[in-house]
Amino acid sequence: MxxxxxxxxxxxxxxxxxxxxxxxxxxxxxxxxxxxxxxxxxxxxxxxxxxxxxxxxxxxxxxxxxxxxxxxxxxxxxxxxxxxxxxxxxxxxxxxxxxxxxxxxxxxxxxxxxxxxxxxxxxxxxxxxxxxxxxxxxxxxxxRFNGDGIVTPETATDEPVRRTLQRIADTHGSVKDRNGHDGIDRARAQAFFAEAEALRRWQAGDGSTACSGGHMLEAAEAVGAVRDKVDDFFARCRLAAYDIQAVPALNASTETYEMLAAQELTLENQRIAALPLAPIAPGRTLPLGAGVNPAWAQPLAALQQKAVAPLLGNTDEHLDEPAWHEVQLRVENCRAWLAAKPVSPISDLDGAAIAALLATQGAVMALIDEDDAxxxxxxxxxxxxxxxxxxxxxxxxxxxxxxxxxxYRREGAIFQAGTLYLDSRSCDLTVRVDDVKQHAVLAGLAKTCLAYCECRRGSEKMNIVAAFTAGDVDFLFAGRNGVFYDRQGRDWDATITRLIENPTSVAQAFFSPYKKFVRMIEEQVAKRAAASEAGAQGALGSLATSIATADKRAAPGAAPAATARLPGSRIDVGTVAAIGVAMGSISAVLVALFSKFIDLGQWIPIAIAGVVLAISGPSMLIAWLKLRQRSLGPILDASGWAINGRMKVNVRLGASLSKTAHIPRHAARVLRDPYAEGRGMRGALAALALVAVVAVLAWQLDLLDRRLPPALKHTPATEGN
Known part of the structure; x- marks a missing residue:
């Protein structure tokens, strides 16, 4: 051990x-x-x-x-x-x-x-x-020999060997060698020569003597071409001799010819070839010339010339059933030998060609052996x-x-695809993604704000996911554009296609409720303004229509119509009273709340902190819990990794992975902005309101009593003092 x-x-x-x-x-x-x-x-x-x-x-x-x-x-x-x-x-x-x-x-x-x-x-x-x-x-x-076990026709120096290699490639396919050229390997060569040897043995077999002389081979091929169809003809004639009533059914029907007549016919039509060789009748002989099915005229003529006449000496253009059996018996041995012919891509080669191919077998295999060496x-x-x-x-x-x-030492991990610049930030935690939809299902468990981006560079495209781990997410949304730099320094156009929102810091979560509240107010104001504008536009349209068609509606000699007025121009006293009561109630409630707030005295700061905590506390708590769970694992697991631990991304690490824009520490700045929005009355009112609040608080806390006349002091002086 x-x-x-x-x-x-x-x-x-x-x-x-x-x-x-x-x-x-x-x-x-x-x-x-x-x-x-x-x-x-x-x-x-x-x-x-x-x-x-x-x-x-x-x-x-x-x-x-x-x-x-x-x-x-x-x-x-x-x-x-x-x-x-x-x-x-x-x-x-x-x-x-x-x-x-x-x-x-x-x-x-x-x-x-x-x-x-x-x-x-x-x-x-x-x-x-x-x-x-x-x-x-x-x-x-x-x-010439590179060890890949593949030889090309150019490898051979002898022309016969080169032709054999080319024929092997043509009949058994080729394979690419290390240079990307088409060649053959050992398996293809062995299969080719095995087929050639089988064909040579068949050609030299005992059955070859049955077809010697040439005419017997032609006769066997002619018989084989029509054998099934001739057997069908004589079988039909025997059935007709058995029962004369079967004759109409054994021949083609009138409907069959009517269907054929409706088509554009050629002698190669399969429906014609399917008809009997000749009309069926009891004991009839088969015509080999006139009166035969035109689709089979040529094969039957070949049967007469190459088989019937040479073998039987019969020059008559009719063939009875006994003569047909005699012809088949004469060519049986040759036909059996033909049936045993190996079927391969080189079956059509004659004996001389096969012998020439087999003569190059040793040279071809030697080339492959030398390459394998x-x-x-x-x-x-x-x-x-x-x-x-x-x-x-x-x-x-x-x-x-x-x-x-x-x-973790910020040296550039192999899963980091590059840096994304977007929304005044640079994001270093970017990972390549093949399937955005599938990736987002698992990556969402990382509790991280993730932006899926489609990156384009010319005709190239790829998808990445970028983790925003610092700054706010108020202006991140699908459609925003940025620039992505890959690890080779190439720049890509990047567009957000999908966003998974999560908090980036507790500070961001603190302001989140107020931002949402302001957005809700803005949305409601915009909706009310849009509704009011639509109503006003409708009213103006109705008024314009009434004015334009007033002369058409007035009857001849009728009294002038009343003057048109805008809808809603009539003042309803009840409505005004109701609005007044409502405003009064709201004012009373606000005054009461403000009075109670002022009465808190020294507890006012604590009350303000409590209100702020009640509003922002839940959001900050949720953000804190999510930030504790923020990890790298699900992002990489969704990309095909198998992460063994949680691999947390805490706030400090997140701040280093997503950097926000900052002016250099000692950089000179020109603070005057010629296009800055003027504060004007709004700034003055805000300052005045702040001064008033501070003054009220100071008066409530008795901080101004020394400088105020007795009538204005918050706590009047006692008589003994």
């Missing part, structure tokens, strides 16, 4: 996370309890990380990285280096003496590194870089590339998977 490795931890986001300090931590990462891992899976696409490195780690090619694959990559990299601390140093180069000594197979990646450097004419180099391996890979892909070098070259990439990228991946050090 070996002693457990001693890891060191740091705390961020309310979670204890492992600190990757040295190569030993990487070598023993498999010993770390996976309950302490921040993530348990991440996608290989849609994150800011080299996809080639992720593909080399993703051994099952499911486009997801999970702990077993990451642990295997760490152990594999440490096994090929003398010192695992090389993985901490990073960089895309490795010194030749840093590779581990050859293993039991007697091979080391250092040998492949020296081989690559020799091919690049860098024999004196002591360090190999990722660029060297990439150049070698490009050279290997461009070579280069594959071991390719495998070692891929291992060398993998080690160089892991040296450069492994530590960064661990600090974005096992822990989130890169995120």
């Amino acid at each position: 070996h002693e457990a490795h001693d890891f060191k931890y740091f705390r961020a986001g309310g979670v204890d996370q492992v600190l990757i300090r040295n190569g030993s931590d990487i070598a023993h990462i498999g010993e770390l309890d996976q309950k302490l891992w921040v993530a348990l899976a991440c996608p290989t696409r849609g994150i800011e990380f080299d996809t080639r490195t992720l593909d080399l780690i993703d051994t099952d090619d499911d486009r997801r990285i999970r702990p077993p694959e990451l642990i295997a990559a760490c152990e594999w990299a440490c096994a090929h280096l003398r010192n695992a601390d090389e993985l901490i140093e990073g960089g895309d180069s490795i010194a030749l003496d840093s590779f581990r000594e050859p293993g039991a197979d007697g091979f080391s990646l250092a040998d492949e590194a020296r081989h690559v450097l020799r091919l690049l004419h860098k024999e004196d180099a002591s360090v190999i870089t990722l660029e060297d391996v990439t150049r070698r890979s490009d050279m290997l892909a461009a070579m 280069a594959e071991p070098h390719n495998a070692r070259l891929r291992d060398l590339e993998k080690l160089l990439r892991l040296k450069r990228d492994l530590r960064r991946l661990l600090e974005n998977f096992v822990s989130f050090k890169a995120f």
Whole structure:
């Protein structure tokens, strides 16, 4: 039993996370309890990380990285280096003496590194870089034999072999090689030559003698072309001889011909071909010339010329049933041999062509074998590339998977897509999104204000979600535009398409009720103003109509109509009285409330604080609870990650992720704004009201009694004083 490795931890986001300090931590990462891992899976696409490195780690090619694959990559990299601390140093180069000594197979990646450097004419180099391996890979892909097991027609130097490779590609399909050229692999070549050999054996079989001489083969083919139809004809004639009443039913009916007559006919029409070869009658012979179904005239003529006449010596253009059976018996062996012919894309080739193809089989398979022989070098070259990439990228991946050090230390996590500038803020917590609707269902549990944006750059489009974790959200709404900068520094047009509202701070929640109250008043005033305007416009329209049509409505000799007046111009005394009573009641209530408020004396500040707390307290409490629950996990889980902890985003971290606009501390400012709205009477009234409130409070608290005459003092002096 070996002693457990001693890891060191740091705390961020309310979670204890492992600190990757040295190569030993990487070598023993498999010993770390996976309950302490921040993530348990991440996608290989849609994150800011080299996809080639992720593909080399993703051994099952499911486009997801999970702990077993990451642990295997760490152990594999440490096994090929003398010192695992090389993985901490990073960089895309490795010194030749840093590779581990050859293993039991007697091979080391250092040998492949020296081989690559020799091919690049860098024999004196002591360090190999990722660029060297990439150049070698490009050279290997461009070579005649590149180890992918695919050969193209251009690979062959002999013309017959080249033609065979092309025929294999034409009949069995092609596959792309590493250069993107069409070629064939071993499976296609073996299938092709197996079919060619089967066809050769069939052509050389015992049944081939039955069709020798040429005329027997033609006779068998002619018989086979009409066999079913001739059998049908004689069977119908036998049935007619059995019962004469069946004759009308065995021939085509009048309705059938009427249906045919309604169509535009050709001899290729299937309805014509379905009719009997000739009219059915008891004991009738089959005509092979005149009087035959026109759709079968040519096949029957071939039957007469190639089978009946040569085999029976019968030049008559009629064939009875015994003669038909005799013809079938004569061609039976040849027809059976034809039925056994292998069916393949090359079945139409003759014996000479098949022999020529099989003669090139050895050369074709030798080309594929020679190409496969280069594959071991390719495998070692891929291992060398993998080690160089892991040296450069492994530590960064661990600090974005096992822990989130890169995120909490604001070094740029791999899931952060870039920075969104919108509403006088910059948002650094942005994540790429494939399906906005599906993402929003889970991401809403993050208790964070999220803005989904569609980003456009030319013909390119992508969706992101940005977390607003500081400032207010009063002017965030769908349709607002901003600019998004990805991690490569490219700028995109960004438009909010969906918003999930949540508080960003307790201070924002404090003012939220008052802002909502002001908005409600503004909305109600706007509604009343709109209604009043609509009523006034309607009244003016009615008045204008009455004036314009007054002369038409007045009868000749009638008294002039009364003068038109605006609706509502008549004053209702009862309405005025009611309004007066209402205003008086409201004034009395306000005066009573103000009097009670003034009577509180020294308790007025506490009363004001209580009123404010009653209004803003619930909103602030809800905001505080949501801010405590604000986390990163649901946002990443919705993007395909498997986050192991809650990963809280507290107020301090949120302030660093969303920065509001601030003028530099020592910047010079010109405070006079020529376009500022004038305060005028409104400012004076506000100042006067404030002075009046302060004066009343001071008088109520007896602070002005020393300076006021006795009649105006709040607390009159006693007689003894």
